Amino acid sequence: MNLNSHKAWIEIKDYTIIVFGLVLYAFGWTSFLLTNEITTGGIAGVSALIFFGTKIPVAISYFTLNALLLIAAIRILGIQFCIRTIFGVIVMTLLLSFFGMYIKEPLITGEPFMSCIIGGILCGAGIGIVFTHNGSTGGTDIIAAMINKYKEISLGRSILYCDFLIISSSYVLFHSIEKIVFGIVVMAVMTYTCDMVINGVRRxxxxxxxxxxxxxxxxxxxxxxxxxxxxxxxxxxxxxxxxxxxxxxxxxxxxxxxxxxxxxxxxxxxxxxxxxxxxxxxxxxxxxx
Missing domain, CATH: 3.30.70.120 (Alpha-Beta Plaits)
Known part of the structure; x- marks a missing residue:
């Protein structure tokens, strides 16, 4: 196998595994969180809030918001940073549309806390798989990277602030502290699972x-x-x-x-x-x- 073929095979393998991680994330989020009206962080969380308030399909708002962020990111961070992010956003948009067409009800009815745990595990595992192969789902990752370029704020802290603000915003729609608590539980489970999958990859x-x-x-x-x-x-x-x-x-x-x-x-x-x-x-x- 020559050098170009070897590099092409590595790229194909990386992108295939990234797609698998995105499938896990999209399935977990659509099946266990969105159908239970549980808000997560990131652009997925913002898209969910828009859906709950206006019934605009999450795939449309997810793609639109990420496209706007990517335009800004290309100017600030360069095209190299955004190539795999663009791929991740496009695939994620297609997956959200697909699962959204067929999954209308929670897979586990009457158990929102259990849905939080299972959904958080699937989403965290999916994101961890994507990150370990240098992929990205866009969203708050882009915002954090842009903030980190100009301010002495770590990527992890920037993402945490953004996600907490998005989850807390669900109170405006539902007037329910319980929904915020569920969202924070999901965020904690996702973070822990992602770290377990990555196994300290950022250290x-x-x-x-x-x-x-x-x-x-x-x-x-x-x-x-x-x-x-x-x-x-x-x-x-x-x-x-x-x-x-x-x-x-x-x-x-x-x-x-x-x-x-x-x-x-x-x-x-x-x-x-x-x-x-x-x-x-x-x-x-x-x-x-």
């Missing part, structure tokens, strides 16, 4: 790479992954031969791309990956103190 990692092709690997990591590389001098104790060791600090969700890159250049490379408690400096968290 930082340290990778050590031992390879004779260290220069080519270092250049590609710099250019393709946009991460810094430090080269240390070492020596194999058994062979008594000098060795070069590449040290990379990266986000956990970048590890798959780094492993694929190293395998492409040198399938016989030796790699060690470890979690780190914190990484501070440019490209990571601000230095504490």
């Amino acid at each position: 930082s990692i340290q990778i050590l790479i031992f390879s004779e092709k260290y220069e080519e690997i270092a250049d590609r990591i710099n250019k393709d992954i946009n991460r810094g590389v430090t080269i240390l001098d070492g020596m194999g104790w058994y062979s008594k031969q000098p060795k070069k060791v590449l040290v990379i600090l990266a986000k956990r969700n970048e590890s798959l791309s780094i492993f694929r890159l190293v395998k492409e250049i040198d399938p016989h490379a030796f790699i060690s990956q470890s979690n780190v408690v914190g990484v501070y400096g440019e490209g990571f968290d601000k230095i504490k103190g």
Whole structure:
């Protein structure tokens, strides 16, 4: 398999898994949350509020709101950030239309809390699968990324603020604290499930790479992954031969791309990956103190 075919296969696999994650999310949200009038965060939550208030199909408002955000994001963040987001929004819109046509009633009747749990698990698992393959469902992810570019507010905190505001807004329609509580439960379950699926993918990692092709690997990591590389001098104790060791600090969700890159250049490379408690400096968290 040549290089172009290998890259094409990886792209196809990523997009296929992203679609699977979006199916889980759309099914869980339509079947267990929307039909029980439970509001979640994100653009899906805003679309649900619009649907409850005006009966405009969620797929229409979901696509329209995301399209407006994407136009702004392309100008601010660039087209590269938005390619997979555009794909995710289009697929999600089609899935919401499909499930919306056939699912009109809750799959579990008279059990809104159980629907919260099951819907939150399905949605969280779906989002986690999408994120682990560098996909996006759009919505508050876009807003958070734009805020993060200009303000010292983390992505997670920005998304949390946006989602809490959207869920709280359901009180205007339903005048029910219970609906807000259900929405917060869904948000908590989704967040926990997503984190379990991703398994700490957004945490930082340290990778050590031992390879004779260290220069080519270092250049590609710099250019393709946009991460810094430090080269240390070492020596194999058994062979008594000098060795070069590449040290990379990266986000956990970048590890798959780094492993694929190293395998492409040198399938016989030796790699060690470890979690780190914190990484501070440019490209990571601000230095504490």
